Amino acid sequence: MHAPSLIDVEVAIRFRDNSSFSIDLSKATKITEKAAAALARHSGDLVLDGIIELSDACAKALTNFQGRTLSLKGLKQIDPDGAAAILFSNDMRKSNELQCMLLELIGAHSS
Helix, strand or coil: CCCCCEECHHHHHHHHHCCCCEEECCCCCEECHHHHHHHCCCCCEEECCCCCEECHHHHHHHCCCCCCCEECCCCCEECHHHHHHHHCCCCCCCCHHHHHHHHHHHHHHHC
């Protein structure tokens, strides 16, 4: 399946419903809030490494992610509230790499 540059809710549902383990949308650079909410229901790996900027609403939607691994390696900009929502979400499993990256982005935003 070809990954578009914008992940909207239709794309998110199509990928989520056709993959039981890993969804790699790393070629996409933007995601809508509804798409983030739909992908948060995926139970496997979710790779969003092409997303450069994550809105507060998208970050909060992703806090509901119950899958194995969430990857946001390309993230350069995130609202501090959104980063904090992901960092301090008790329900969401986070890698150490993701936690460190979010802390760095919060620090860069506050300086």
